[in-house]
Amino acid sequence: MSLFSHERSYRDARVLLTGGCSGLGLELTKLFAADGARVLVGDVHEQAPEGVLPAGVEYRTLDIRSDEQWEEARNWMEANWGGIDVLVNNAGIAAGGRLDVEGMDNWKRIVDINLLGAVRGIRTFVPLMKAQRSGQIINTASLAGLVHAPAMASYNAVKAGIVAISETARWELAPYRISVSAICPSFFRTNLHHSLEGKDVQMEETAVHLITKAPRGAAQVAATAYKKVKQGKFIVLTDPDGQIAYFGKRYSPLVYKALMLQAGRRVGSGKTPVPPIIDKLQSLGAKH
Structure with a gap:
């Protein structure tokens, strides 16, 4: 259910989208740009890969683990566009493994990126949205945030955390006319498996298979998610x-x-x- 009754337009909307150079993030970037939004993509590359982003899309290096780079992104949005309308916390990595096999370094890495990365984005831009009394936060979670299968503890935990933060923000920010959505796709074909680097090699091989052989691609998931976030849906399930x-x-x-x-x-x-x-x-x- 949406707390706001109308389907929003993204024409001229000021959008910051993390992890927008590949996968779901890139497909969402294309959809926002096609709708006439002004889009700033933040990703870890020094420069955007040549020819990847749609014409007119801006790019900045943004490692979502860096408070300083989040601050720089906010300063850029204020200086160039006077604020922000949509924050899309999409950047993330894959991880997983059995509880007694996956290493603590992998746990710390995925918490810092997938969970705290989104927290940093929200903390950075919510004050601007509150001052405007408008805005939208879109967090890429996962079906793993709702359905917690074995051998995926760290990924389940951070994605469940994203769902929980999204729900908290939904109620906390509604008085300021700020809507929140959590996108929760099942497995789909993307390059996410390249970020796997844990100790449970056997389970990670399974994850690679599930991602690369999934029946849906990123463009299909993005199209469904985009339609629902325009309507202000909270939990966005993208596939049967x-x-x-x-x-x-x-x-x-x-x-x-x-x-x-x-x-x-x-x-x-x-x-x-x-x-x-x-x-x-x-x-x-x-x-x-």
């Missing part, structure tokens, strides 16, 4: 797999529990835990 898993957890908890226990046993035997869960929840959905 995610809807079935999410609502199966909520409305068929005993079945969900049985499937997760089965998935845990599969992890213990070194097999992928995720596809059997989705397949069976899909069967459940078809019967109801």
Whole structure:
């Protein structure tokens, strides 16, 4: 449900989007630009890869772990565009592994990037939005923030954190006419798997397979997400797999529990835990 009744227009909107040079971020950048928005992409490259960003899109180096670079991005937005209308916290990495295998360095890395990166963005730009009494925050979470499969503890934790922060911000910022959305896609084809560097190599090989062989690409996920964030939707489920898993957890908890226990046993035997869960929840959905 949206707290605001109208579908917003992004023509001339001032947008900052992190992680916009590839994957979902790039596809969202294309959609904002096509709608006439003014878009600043922040990413870790010194310069945007040649020919990647749409014409007219601005670029700045923005490592979302850096308070100083967030401050510089805010200064640029104020100096050049006089403020911000839409903040898209999209940049992130993939991680995962069994609880007793994944290393603490990997935990710290994904928390600093996927969770605290978004926190830094919100802390940086909410004062501007409050002063304007308008704005929108779009956080890229994941189905993993809603449905917590085995062997994905660190990724589940940070994405659940993004959902929790998004809900908190939704209520806290509504009086200032600031809307919040959390995009929660299931697996889709992207380059996210290149960021994997943990100790649980076996489970990471599974993650690579699930990402590279997913039935949907980033453009398809972005198109669905974009339509829903324009409408101000809060939890944005982008695909049938995610809807079935999410609502199966909520409305068929005993079945969900049985499937997760089965998935845990599969992890213990070194097999992928995720596809059997989705397949069976899909069967459940078809019967109801």
